[in-house]
Ligand code: SF4
């Protein structure tokens with residue numbers, strides 16, 4: 478499990494990367510991306526994203 482970012486709606490604002498307590502989010506090619514191995518599923522980024530682009534992976 479981990480959280481994932483929808484590249485279609487992510488605006489690469491960077492808010493989530495600053496909010497993540499374990500620094501699991503970084504800037505990718507088309508959008509910001511979450512390192513599944515580092516993500517602890519805390520949910521902080523979900524609340525911080527202004528475009529609601531982050532959700533829990535199925
Ligand atoms: S759910 Fe928590 S640990 Fe995972 S990417 Fe978001 S802020 Fe970071």
Ligand code: SF4
Pocket residue numbers: 482486487488489490491492493494508509525526527528529530531
């Ligand atoms: S906060 Fe949302 S829109 Fe901004 S970089 Fe993160 S996923 Fe993309």
